[in-house]
Amino acid sequence: MFTETAFIRTKRRQELAMKILFGLMAFAMVLPLITIVTYLFVQAWPLLSFDFLLSNPTHGMRKGGVWSALLGTLYLVTTSLLIAAPIGVLAAVYLNEYAKKNLFTRIVNLAVVNLAGVPSIVHALFGLGAFVLFAGVGRSILAASLTLAIMTLPVIIASTKEALSSVPMSFREACWNVGASRWQTIRGVVLPNSVSGILTGVILQVSRTAGETAPVMFTGAVFFKKIEEGNLLGYSLSDQCMALSMHLFTITTQVTDAPHALPYATAVVLLGSVLVVNATAILLRVRLRARKRW
Amino acid sequence: MEQQAVKLPGKSMASEHPHAARSARARRRAWEGPLEHGIEALIRLCGVSAILFVFAIFFFVVREGVGILGDLDVGKFLFTSEWYPTSLGNVRYGVFALIVGTFSVTVLAMLIAVPFGLGGAIFVSEFTSPRVRETLKIIIELLAAIPSVVWGFIGLSVMNPLIQEIFHVPIGLNVLNGAILLALMSVPIMVSIGEDALKAVPDSYREAALAMGATRWQAVHRVLLPAAKNGLLAAVLLGVGRAVGETMAVLMATGHAVNIPTSPFDPVRTLTATIAAELGEASVGSAHYQVLFVIGILLFTITFVVNLTADLIVKGRGRD
Numbered sequence: 001m002f003t004e005t006a007f008i009r010t011k012r013r014q015e016l017a018m019k020i021l022f023g024l025m026a027f028a029m030v031l032p033l034i035t036i037v038t039y040l041f042v043q044a045w046p047l048l049s050f051d052f053l054l055s056n057p058t059h060g061m062r063k064g065g066v067w068s069a070l071l072g073t074l075y076l077v078t079t080s081l082l083i084a085a086p087i088g089v090l091a092a093v094y095l096n097e098y099a100k101k102n103l104f105t106r107i108v109n110l111a112v113v114n115l116a117g118v119p120s121i122v123h124a125l126f127g128l129g130a131f132v133l134f135a136g137v138g139r140s141i142l143a144a145s146l147t148l149a150i151m152t153l154p155v156i157i158a159s160t161k162e163a164l165s166s167v168p169m170s171f172r173e174a175c176w177n178v179g180a181s182r183w184q185t186i187r188g189v190v191l192p193n194s195v196s197g198i199l200t201g202v203i204l205q206v207s208r209t210a211g212e213t214a215p216v217m218f219t220g221a222v223f224f225k226k227i228e229e230g231n232l233l234g235y236s237l238s239d240q241c242m243a244l245s246m247h248l249f250t251i252t253t254q255v256t257d258a259p260h261a262l263p264y265a266t267a268v269v270l271l272g273s274v275l276v277v278n279a280t281a282i283l284l285r286v287r288l289r290a291r292k293r294w
Numbered sequence: 295m296e297q298q299a300v301k302l303p304g305k306s307m308a309s310e311h312p313h314a315a316r317s318a319r320a321r322r323r324a325w326e327g328p329l330e331h332g333i334e335a336l337i338r339l340c341g342v343s344a345i346l347f348v349f350a351i352f353f354f355v356v357r358e359g360v361g362i363l364g365d366l367d368v369g370k371f372l373f374t375s376e377w378y379p380t381s382l383g384n385v386r387y388g389v390f391a392l393i394v395g396t397f398s399v400t401v402l403a404m405l406i407a408v409p410f411g412l413g414g415a416i417f418v419s420e421f422t423s424p425r426v427r428e429t430l431k432i433i434i435e436l437l438a439a440i441p442s443v444v445w446g447f448i449g450l451s452v453m454n455p456l457i458q459e460i461f462h463v464p465i466g467l468n469v470l471n472g473a474i475l476l477a478l479m480s481v482p483i484m485v486s487i488g489e490d491a492l493k494a495v496p497d498s499y500r501e502a503a504l505a506m507g508a509t510r511w512q513a514v515h516r517v518l519l520p521a522a523k524n525g526l527l528a529a530v531l532l533g534v535g536r537a538v539g540e541t542m543a544v545l546m547a548t549g550h551a552v553n554i555p556t557s558p559f560d561p562v563r564t565l566t567a568t569i570a571a572e573l574g575e576a577s578v579g580s581a582h583y584q585v586l587f588v589i590g591i592l593l594f595t596i597t598f599v600v601n602l603t604a605d606l607i608v609k610g611r612g613r614d
Contacts, residue, residue: 011509011512014509014511015509015510015512018421018511018514019421019510019511022413022414022416022417022421023417023422025409025410025413025414025417026414026417026418026422026430026485027430028410029414029430029433029434029437029481029482029485030430030433032437032478033433033436033437033440036440036448036452039452040448086340087340087343088340090336090337090341091337091340091343091344093337093340094337094338094340094341094342095341098334098337098338098341107345108341108344108345110601110602111344111345111347112344113601113605114597114598114601114602115344115347115348117539117597117598117600117601118348118351118539118594118597118598119538119540119541119566119593119594119597120442120539120540120541120566121539121541121566121569122351122355122539122590122593122594122597123351124569124570124573125569125573125586125587126350126351126354126355128358129354129355129357129358130350130354133358133578134354134357150347150351153347154344181330182334183334184330204439207439208439211439211440211441211442211443211444212441212442213441213442213443213541214541214542214566214570217570217573245441245443245542246443248447249446249542249546252447252450252451253450253546263447263451264451270441270443270444271440271441274439274441275436275439278435278436278439279436282432282435
């Protein structure tokens with residue numbers, strides 16, 4: 001029979017110690033998430049209602065709800081998604097399916113990494129200089145959305161590229177062998193097989209866009225704007241708008257005598273919508289992955 | 295069969311006249327050629343768009359700031375810490391304290407985040423069952439999704455009193471506060487990129503190590519970490535990049551005082567926060583406005599150099 005020597009015992013103890021240590025480090029992330037969400041929710045509870053979502057801020061943002069900010073964020077997210085998603089997905093298709101392994105491709109990849117690394121406030125400066133002033137779009141939903149779209153492009157490119165590269169090469173080869181062209185292969189085999197990953201990237205872009213503050217501060221978001229309550233078409237693309245993220249910033253830093261629960265409730269609405277969007281992405285990915293055929 | 299033909303005339307036509315179907319296919323092929331060329335051109339254009347955007351960002355930020363570059367003494371700008379952009383008598387633009395502010399918050403954040411990030415990555419990748427791994431990855435993803443302005447709000451209204459109470463300091467808005475927030479924000483990136491790096495190590499490495507009688511920890515320590523070190527380095531550097539560029543959280547949580555910190559409990563102001571706080575007040579085209587764009591150029595350059603270095607190190611070593 002196998003007997004445990006001192007050497008093996010040490011090894012096993014060490015193993016257990018490391019496992020516990022790393023486990024604690026990993027679970028150290030669970031704690032702040034749960035604490036933060038719970039704490040914010042408890043503090044915000046007295047104000048949370050559908051009425052809070054559907055009414056404009058009033059009394060110098062000391063009362064009322066978040067309707068105009070919520071709708072503004074929705075506009076920004078949708079518009080920037082419509083701009084960024086096609087460009088991002090096609091860019092990833094280029095990088096994964098067309099680009100040869102050469103210096104140029106390396107530079108393109110480097111540009112994507114750098115675009116992701118540009119600080120959000122520099123994107124804001126760029127948006128102000130390029131769209132608001134140079135292109136003459138003015139401070140508007142369109143200018144802010146363009147800024148956000150360029151900023152979040154790398155999110156879509158990276159996750160789409162990952163999804164595309166997880167499609168086995170043999171799938172493409174089989175398709176080419178029956179005479180399909182490169183694009184036919186991409187459309188018929190590569191994209192359908194990577195749709196879950198692409199969707200995840202797009203949804204992540206949505207949640208990232210919704211939370212960004214700095215890039216919209218100087219390109220299209222305003223301190224306060226009143227719009228018709230409950231009307232989903234309350235803004236147009238050339239309007240300035242309120243944004244949830246900026247609204248949270250202003251009521252915590254500029255409005256000093258707001259009721260205690262108000263900033264918490266705003267934070268909960270912002271955080272809640274972001275987390276719901278992300279959870280949707282996760283559920284979608286899990287379901288689609290279960291259907292994967294390889 | 296007869297009835298079906300009546301119900302679906304289109305389908306029956308095709309089956310009765312094979313030529314009709316063939317010519318339809320031929321017609322489709324006729325427009326598919328040019329269409330495909332068009333799509334491929336579009337794909338190539340989108341592919342290089344990232345390069346265009348990076349150049350555009352650099353170009354437009356420089357364009358707005360270039361007016362003052364001639365009048366600005368670069369040495370004084372970078373190495374004095376007198377930041378009085380709106381002084382009536384004696385305007386001074388020295389960003390040294392802001393640079394120190396940015397780096398002090400970043401360094402402290404990394405000291406907290408790197409062990410947790412890498413430890414978390416190792417645990418998620420090597421030490422846990424698939425079920426726990428999936429759950430943890432979801433939680434990490436949700437943590438990463440928390441917007442920076444919400445972190446800033448937490449720093450302002452939750453951490454601020456907490457730090458005051460625990461460390462008995464008069465203000466809780468300081469380097470430590472910002473660093474803890476930045477650490478929480480960058481740990482998820484490090485875990486997910488680090489996990490990818492570990493996952494990229496072929497399973498045969500693990501199997502070989504385990505077959506030799508190594509424990510999992512020995513396999514991680516002796517085989518996987520050396521094999522994945524480039525990816526792990528990239529994970530850390532991406533965390534650094536995020537921390538340097540972070541705006542809203544540090545704007546709200548670090549106290550916003552131009553100050554060279556001597557302890558973690560001193561308030562500071564960062565480069566990013568300065569732009570965010572002052573761009574709204576500076577009138578377009580004024581000297582103050584242009585200087586803020588020069589700070590933008592500085593930030594762009596810092597992150598560009600960090601990313602480029604990271605890429606060169608990682609790719610350079612990868613070739614060996």
